[in-house]
Every structure is written in structure tokens, then in C-alpha cells.
Amino acid sequence: MRKPLILFPLVFLFLFVFASAQTPPTPVDSLQAVDTPDDAGGQVDLTWKPSPDEGRAVSPVIGYQILAAPAADSTFVPIGTASAGATSVTAKDRLENGRPYYFKIRAYAMDSSYAESEVAGPVVPKGSWWNTKPAYLRIVIWMVFVVGFILYNIRKAGKKELYIRPIAGIDAIDEGIGRATEMGRPILFICGLGDAAQAATLAAFSVLGRVAQKTAQYQTRLIVPCYEPIVFTICQDIVKGAYLNAGRPEAYNEKDVFFVVYDQFPYVAAVNGIMLREKPATNFYLGQFYAESLMLAETGFEAGSIQIAGTDQLIQMSFFIVACDFTLIGEELFAASAYLSKEPEQVGSIKGQDWGKVIFAGLSILGVVSVLLDENLRVHFFGFFRKLMLNE
Amino acid sequence: MMRREIPLFITSVVGFIFVIRFFIPHEPFYSLEDVSSSWIQVIQAFAIWLGILNLLKVSLDKIYKKERGWGYSGVIIFSFLAISIAGFFFPLWEERPAGYSYLQHAREFLKPGTSFDWFYWYVYSPLSSTMFATLAFFIASASFRAFRARSFQATLLLLSGFVVMFGSVPVGNVLFGWLPAGWQVSDIADWVRNVPQVAGQRAIQIGIALGIISTSLRLILGLERAHLGREE
Missing domain, CATH: 2.60.40.10 (Immunoglobulins)
Incomplete structure (x- = not known):
């Protein structure tokens, strides 16, 4: 008779939990x-x-x-x-x-x-024809401003000669080619590990074209080991074209512009081997570089080469500064081709770039002042700059 | 003319389209990046064959003419053949799972236990790691040269390097524990990393951004032509 009495609360508890759980x-x-x-x-x-x-x-x-x-x-x-x-x-x-x-x-x-x-x-979902986010509007303002300034300088360059500050690293390019010619040793040009769509690789292509033209004129051997297959085909065309421009198509050796491997460390091993065997007089490292930058530059130093480097990778830049004779810092890599060309329009673009830097430096100073000044004054007077700089 | 003008025209049009694409989220601009990415992959697939053929041609030529260092070219040819055979033909000597055709089996050459996988883990990977490991020695030799106090800047670099190195290891604070609170070597190292270093990096980054804009403009406007090769 006691069993039903014990079961009763259990049944009640089960029904309670069951009823609760079923409540939507x-x-x-x-x-x-x-x-x-x-x-x-x-x-x-x-x-x-x-x-x-x-x-x-x-x-x-x-x-x-x-x-x-x-x-x-x-x-x-x-x-x-x-x-x-x-x-x-x-x-x-x-x-x-x-x-x-x-x-x-x-x-x-x-x-x-x-x-x-x-x-x-x-x-009704529909696409937008213009991105209205404030960040995009700021980019448009900056872009119009900076691009307009560069275009203005390009236009102005056609009218009068512009002064460009001497850039040691770029001046050294001619010295490097001359050194190789005098020593009768080859030049090694490395376009980095970036693909052909990277701005640094594009800058390297332009410098390669100018270096190849000079090596063709001076009959100096130019070795271009390539990492990326598309970059390889472009480099082949650039060097071949430069030799043709220089009027020495017969001097072009297609075996000197070659694909090595599409893998970082095997590429380093191969290029280091080339450096130690061929003992190039000058090494160019222009483009995108990663961990291999120091390995290449140190091996080049061991091989006794004069070394000129330029990259847009901040960390690798410090390695190049330490290990190479000349380093193109920041925008100098992108200015190299225009600087070497001496064409007024191209020089004008560098001038515009330099003025852009001056304006950014001025704005940075305004930004610092706006942060240091009194809160009320900052909001009223420097609020615009603060918003522009800090994306507020 | 065609050889220069057509690439210049394509560069200008594509460059301009990609600039405005950034601001227009509507189709067909929206999909342009994916489409171009697919095109690049297709071109790359062809280009890699050109690269391989070039590598083989150059290497075989060296072996044939017994040029200096032809033995290395022999290693390239041997490695190329070994890994290709392991990748393409491993089903010929490896056990095939039940119900698998040779073609199905061949598609799984990357799976653990295959010959290709063996080559990757026991040949390629150790060699690659060895190369990477040499970086430590290169850093040491580069540091030795860079940290010689030959000028004011080099001395400054030496001092900064000294502070950052000692600030990054526990022994630094033990050796310089007598310094007042807030001026410990790790605090100074943090300041070097967070203030002067970041300021310098940002200045360089602004320069790089302006340089990229300038280079892109020269390419889009057709002012920069050195990358196009021959002039006709």
C-alpha cells in the first residue's frame, strides 16, 4: 500500500516538467x-x-x-x-x-x-550604385585631393623643369651597373615573391626594364631568377624588349631569365646557390619580400656584391637596411623608375608625391595639436581634422 | 604600335574600372574582383607550365653542354621526375581502396600515406625547415655588422637593440632591477616598440601609400611604359 504513495510525487514531478518543456x-x-x-x-x-x-x-x-x-x-x-x-x-x-x-x-x-x-x-532587395558609408566618402575626398595634386604636378612638369631631391639608392643603380661592367661580372635582379598584381612588383618591372636596357648597352650579363610563373613570363618579355630597344637583340640570352620554383625556401636555396657560384657584382632586390630577404642579402654580402634593395614590406625593409649597401625606403621604390626616366611628366608625379607627404606631415602636426589642446577649442577649431584623422 | 598601344589601353581601362569598382557595390562591378581572380588563376595555370618547361629546358641544356654546376641541374631533373611520378602514378604500386578506379585513386595523391605525402613530409618539409632555420645565423651575422657603433645612428641602433633585447627577456629585469619603477628595462623596451618605432613605420606607410597612388596613376595614364618591353 505504500508504493503508490511514493510514486505519486514522482509522477507529479514528471508531469510538471513535461508540461513546462512543451510550452512553446x-x-x-x-x-x-x-x-x-x-x-x-x-x-x-x-x-x-x-x-x-x-x-x-x-x-x-x-x-x-x-x-x-x-x-x-x-x-x-x-x-x-x-x-x-x-x-x-x-x-x-x-x-x-x-x-x-x-x-x-x-x-x-x-x-x-x-x-x-x-x-x-x-x-524589395536592390543594389546600390554608390557606397554612402562615411568612410568611403572620406576616401573619395582624400583620393580626389591627392590624385588631383599629383595630376597638377604632372601637368606643371611639362612647362618647367622640376627639381627632385637626390635619392642615393636610385643613383646607386647606375653605379651598380657600371661596377658590374668594369668587373666583368653579372648583375642579379630579383623581383621578389609578389605576384604581378602587386604595386611593388610593378615598380620592380619598371626598374628591370631600365636596368636591362643599360646592361644591353654595356654588354653586361643580367640574371633574373623568377619565383612566380606570371612574373617570369613578364620579366622575359621586359628583358627581351629592352635588349631590342638597345639595338642588341643578339645579346639577349633567354637562359638568363628563368623560372626557379614557386616555393619560398627552395627559391632561396636556388638563388643563394647562384650568388655563390656566379659571384654577381651587383644584386637588385626590388619587389615584395618576406623571410627570405635577410637570407638573400646576407649571402649576397658573402659573395662580395654591391646590393640595392627596395620593398614595401616594413619588417623586411629593416633587414635590407642592415644587410644592403643601398635601400629604397618607402615611396622611393615607387619613384625609382620615374626618377631614372627623367621624363618631365614622370618626374612631376614624384613631385606631387613629395608634396603629398608634406601635406600629410602638416595634417599629422595639426592632429597632434588638436589632441593636446583644450577640449572645447579642439571640438570647435580642430574637430574637422580630428574627425578626418581618427575616423570619428 | 599595336604591341604598346593595346596593352596601354587595356591597363588604363581596367585600372580605371577597378578604381571606381571600390566605390560602386552594384553589379557588374561587384563581381569584378572574383572574375579577375578566376582569370588570374587560369592564366597562372598556363604560366606555371611555361615556367616548368623553361626550368627543364634550361636544366637539360646545362647538362647537355656540361656547363659549370650541371650536377645541380641533374638534381633538379631527378627531383622533378621523382615527385611527378609519385604524384601522377602512385596508384600503380600502392594499394587501391575497394571500389576505387585508378582515376579516383589518383585524385587523392595528397592524402596521408601516399608516396607524394611521403616525399612531402620526409624530403621536402625537412629541407625547407633547414633553409628556414639558417635564418637564425643570418640574423646573427647581420646584427654583428649592423650593431657596430661606427656612427651616431649606428650607436643609437645598437643602444635601441640592446634595450629591446634585454627588455624582452626575464633576465633583463633581473639585471636592471635596481632601476626605478616605470623605468624598468622592459618599460623602456615597450616604449621604444610602441612610440618611436610605430611613428617611423607610419611615416613610411604613408610614403608607400602615396608611392602606390603615384605609380598607379602613371600606369593608368600610360606615362610609365618601361614594363612593356620593346618600343616600336
Whole structure:
């Protein structure tokens, strides 16, 4: 007779838990759907107030399902998910531009019970023709300003001769070619590990063209071991073209511009071997470099070569400064080709670049002053610069 | 004319399109980056064959003419053949899983346990790591030359290097523990890293950004032509 009495509270507890777990969660509230701004289209931003049952003790809400339909009364299909705690999501699957969509959020509880929100919509996703984010507007202002300045200097260069400060590293390029010619030893030119789309590699191509033209004139051997296959084909064409320009196509040796390997350390091993065997008089390292920069430069030093380097990689720049005779720092790599060409328009672009630096230096000083000055004065007088510099 | 004008025209048009693409999220501009990336991959696939053929040609020529260092070319040819055979033909001597055709099996040459995988882990990887490890010695020899106090700048570099090195290891604070609080060697090292170094790096970065803009403009406007090779 005692057994039913013991079972009674257990049965009651089971029924209580079962009944609680089966209670569907409270749906999300205030669902809003808007077309995602500044995108290519096909996206809708959804925001909502989360279900208060995310934190309930029994069967809490564990996630949300995003449902969409072409009409409010048609069947809603799932197009995405969001985890518990989320209050927004960008729906991007299965949405087409120019068609209206309605949205619902389904809140899921741990026991698979769920509740759906009110319907939001209709929203018609569409692409934007202009990115209206403030950061982009700032970039446009900067770009127009800097580009305009460089273009102005290019235009001005056609009218009068412009003075360009001497750049030791670039002046050393001619010295390096002359040294190799006098010593009767080859020149080694390395375009780095970057691909042909990198600005540093493009700058290296331009310098290679000018170096090749001089080596053709002086009949000095030019060795160009390449890392990247596309860069290799371009280098071949540049050197071949330069020898043709110099009127010495017969001096071009296609075996001296060659592909080595598309892998960092095997490439270093091969180039270091070439340096130690061929003992080049001058080594050029222009382009993008990584960990191999110091290995190459130190081996070149051991081989007794004069070394000229330039890269846009900050860390590697310090290695080159230590190990090479001349290093093109920062924008000097990009100015090298224009500097060597002596063409007025190209020189004008360097002038514009230099003036750009002066303006940036001035703005940096204004920025520092604005931070140091009194709060009120800063807001009123320097607020514009502060916003511009700090992206506020 | 065609050889120079057409590439210049393509460079200008593509350069300009990619500049405005940054500000226009709408199609067809939006997909341009993906499309160009696919094109580059296709071109690269062809270019890598050109590269391989060039490497083989140069190496075989060296061996044939017994030029200086032809033995290294022999190593290149041998390695190339060994890894290619292991990659392409390993199903010929390795156990094929049940239900797999040779073609299906061949596609999985990168999986653990294959000959290609063996070459990668037991030949390529140790050799590559060895090369990387030599960097430590190169750093030591470069530091030895750079840290000689021959001028004021070199002395400054030596002192900074000294402070940063001691500030980065626990023994630094033990040796210089007598310094007042806030002036410990690690504090000074942090300051060197966070203030003068960052200031210098940012100045260089601004210069690089301006240089890239200037170079791009010269290319887009067709002022820079040295990369196009021959003039006709």
C-alpha cells in the first residue's frame, strides 16, 4: 500500500516538467526588415528584440530560424539561422533583386518547440550604385585631393623643369651597373615573391626594364631568377624588349631569365646557390619580400656584391637596411623608375608625391595639436581634422 | 604600335574600372574582383607550365653542354621526375581502396600515406625547415655588422637593440632591477616598440601609400611604359 504513495510525487514531478518543456517559447518582438544599404543587392537586414525565453530555466530558446516568403499568406521557407542572443542578421540566401519578400523569425527551444514572430515586409532587395558609408566618402575626398595634386604636378612638369631631391639608392643603380661592367661580372635582379598584381612588383618591372636596357648597352650579363610563373613570363618579355630597344637583340640570352620554383625556401636555396657560384657584382632586390630577404642579402654580402634593395614590406625593409649597401625606403621604390626616366611628366608625379607627404606631415602636426589642446577649442577649431584623422 | 598601344589601353581601362569598382557595390562591378581572380588563376595555370618547361629546358641544356654546376641541374631533373611520378602514378604500386578506379585513386595523391605525402613530409618539409632555420645565423651575422657603433645612428641602433633585447627577456629585469619603477628595462623596451618605432613605420606607410597612388596613376595614364618591353 505504500508504493503508490511514493510514486505519486514522482509522477507529479514528471508531469510538471513535461508540461513546462512543451510550452512553446515567446516569439521575438519588433521584427524589422530593410534592404541592406550599400550592397550589390540580394540582401535584407533583419533586426528584432530577442525572445525573453532565451534565459528560462527549462528548455530555453537555443536559436532562431529566418523564414522568407514572396507573399504574407504564402508558405515561408527557411533561408538562414541565427544563434541565441543575436538581435540582427543579414539574410542573403535565395533572395533576388527586384522581388518583394516577407520575413518571419522562428524562435526554437531546446525541446524543439517553437514560436514564430509577426510578419515583416514587404522588402524589395536592390543594389546600390554608390557606397554612402562615411568612410568611403572620406576616401573619395582624400583620393580626389591627392590624385588631383599629383595630376597638377604632372601637368606643371611639362612647362618647367622640376627639381627632385637626390635619392642615393636610385643613383646607386647606375653605379651598380657600371661596377658590374668594369668587373666583368653579372648583375642579379630579383623581383621578389609578389605576384604581378602587386604595386611593388610593378615598380620592380619598371626598374628591370631600365636596368636591362643599360646592361644591353654595356654588354653586361643580367640574371633574373623568377619565383612566380606570371612574373617570369613578364620579366622575359621586359628583358627581351629592352635588349631590342638597345639595338642588341643578339645579346639577349633567354637562359638568363628563368623560372626557379614557386616555393619560398627552395627559391632561396636556388638563388643563394647562384650568388655563390656566379659571384654577381651587383644584386637588385626590388619587389615584395618576406623571410627570405635577410637570407638573400646576407649571402649576397658573402659573395662580395654591391646590393640595392627596395620593398614595401616594413619588417623586411629593416633587414635590407642592415644587410644592403643601398635601400629604397618607402615611396622611393615607387619613384625609382620615374626618377631614372627623367621624363618631365614622370618626374612631376614624384613631385606631387613629395608634396603629398608634406601635406600629410602638416595634417599629422595639426592632429597632434588638436589632441593636446583644450577640449572645447579642439571640438570647435580642430574637430574637422580630428574627425578626418581618427575616423570619428 | 599595336604591341604598346593595346596593352596601354587595356591597363588604363581596367585600372580605371577597378578604381571606381571600390566605390560602386552594384553589379557588374561587384563581381569584378572574383572574375579577375578566376582569370588570374587560369592564366597562372598556363604560366606555371611555361615556367616548368623553361626550368627543364634550361636544366637539360646545362647538362647537355656540361656547363659549370650541371650536377645541380641533374638534381633538379631527378627531383622533378621523382615527385611527378609519385604524384601522377602512385596508384600503380600502392594499394587501391575497394571500389576505387585508378582515376579516383589518383585524385587523392595528397592524402596521408601516399608516396607524394611521403616525399612531402620526409624530403621536402625537412629541407625547407633547414633553409628556414639558417635564418637564425643570418640574423646573427647581420646584427654583428649592423650593431657596430661606427656612427651616431649606428650607436643609437645598437643602444635601441640592446634595450629591446634585454627588455624582452626575464633576465633583463633581473639585471636592471635596481632601476626605478616605470623605468624598468622592459618599460623602456615597450616604449621604444610602441612610440618611436610605430611613428617611423607610419611615416613610411604613408610614403608607400602615396608611392602606390603615384605609380598607379602613371600606369593608368600610360606615362610609365618601361614594363612593356620593346618600343616600336
